[in-house]
Amino acid sequence: MAALRTKEYAEALFELTTGTDEKETGEVIQGFVTLLAKKGLLKHQDKIIAEYQKIYNKKNNIVEATVTLINRLSDTARTDLHNTLKKKYNATEVRIIEKIDERLLGGMKVKVGDEIYDASIKNSLNQLEIALLK
């Protein structure tokens, strides 16, 4: 299965590049890309890079959070969110990616990995609708 293989390649790349200096890394990557080309897997490069990023983040305790809201995050809110997530996930670094989606109507939605913290007005309204229908 293709999905499994991209992950395996990314894992291999991560293992090969940890603890190496710049020169070695360059060599490893060169070899890696040659291998991908040989196997005809260059078209999967995006997936492999994404997988690599995931593995790297996991091993280094980096949390990537996607925040969706209706307008830009204020600085204080950003620091607050940063600190909360850092504490919750015991992370060394928190990267916040902002996304604007007006369909949320208000509030925010934070996505970390497979988990979603939905504090948007839209979700509340949906929940309210279900509760009131009962």
Added chain:
Amino acid sequence: MANNLVIENLKKEISRFEKSVQTQRVGVVMEVFDGIVRVSGLTDIKSSEMVTFAGGEQGVALNLDEESVGIIVLGDYTKIKEGDEVKATGKILEINVGDAMVGRTVNALGLPIDGQGAIATTKTYPIERVASGVIERQSVDQPMQTGIKAIDALVPIGRGQRELIIGDRQTGKTAVAIDAILNQKGQNMICVYVSIGQKDSKLRKLETRLREGGAMDYTVIVSAGASDPAALAYIAPYAGVSIAEYFMDQKKDVLIVYDDLSKHAVAYREISLLLRRPPGREAYPGDVFYLHSRLLERACRRNADYGGGSITALPIIETQAGDISAYIPTNVISITDGQIFLETDLFYKGIRPAINVGNSVSRVGGSAQIKAMKKVAGTLKLDLAQFRELEAFSQFGSDLDEATKRQLERGKRAVEMLKQPQYSPIVTEHQVVGLYALVKGYLDTIPVTDIARFQSELVEYVETNAKKFLNEVRTAKMWTDEGEAELKAAIDNFKVSFK
């Protein structure tokens, strides 16, 4: 006043929602094909956990692979797109159950499909439950009367038993099950009829039939039709038995019919192959035995310490050209406590129900049979067995001694006696009267063609002239010498007047 109350409550409810932030575990749809969805993400999902798709469809996680989760969609999968969000619910697949389900037709998710509005249910039961353990169980000792002479006399079924009905297409398998349901009227039974992969027209006909017979007052129909996805056909019997367990927990005796498990196995095969599970014999997956054993194991008779109640299961298997050594038939035969064989040859010979009494057995039902029936059935079994032996032999020559001829004549009458039209279950005491007359030789002088008429008229006559006998069989389950004398006199008198 009332208005204020409404507004206040509304405010309270809304304020509660304002505060709540929900954590949800989500995944992303990678592939969609033939009712199966492969999802990435959804870490920590449990096996057979329910998920909801963006459009509101429900699904069940069946395959938890390293990189993805294989989900079967319970409903319309054509609206699901790649990239859609899938939410885990944290709940194992469950359905609503309740007393209000009686008389209704529901789908495999317990939702009504009979157009009679919502069902006010009180509880939810998981669809997959572990069957009652040994501590809770008790051996089968109460009869479950089907109202069919051939079954009640020769392959008796007890409450809590699992009796397979097996035969080719068009041999009256469903008819046997429906007659059994119709006969439960006034027996303090709840019936669950699970229709798997049947034509909607057949189900409709059947439902009408049950309603006319007054059987819908104690029956629930669970249906996964031929046009429903295989996922629904797969879960329908489990949903049915969960409903049955609800009623068993209310200390009731339940009869559940699975019509039929061959189609269930086929639906499961479809799902398994699409999920890329390795195929085995006849392309069924390796766990197809477990598929049926865990379902049928949920039939049981619970002892009084654990609330009593029972679930009697009548699974149906359709064979192809009488081949009972195919994979699924042998599996289910070995799981159940006996089987009722229906044969095409007998059916076209006019022996209906087309039960092959030689091959049909009931491994535990004997101890549940009432004493009076046991008494007459013992002789009947012997008569029939001897008849079968002699019948083949007698075809070669006409010179037979008196005893053999008598034996043959008795056998012919026994076969005739066990014929019974559809939708006309007979109460036990009437069955006993007919069989008594047969085994005691009262019918030997009656022409074979008149047996059916003789029996029905005899029952009418006995109803007024041997009340004591009938009463004894009904209440004490056995006749006394007095009752027997009364019946003998009644039959003698009736024979004189019978033309």
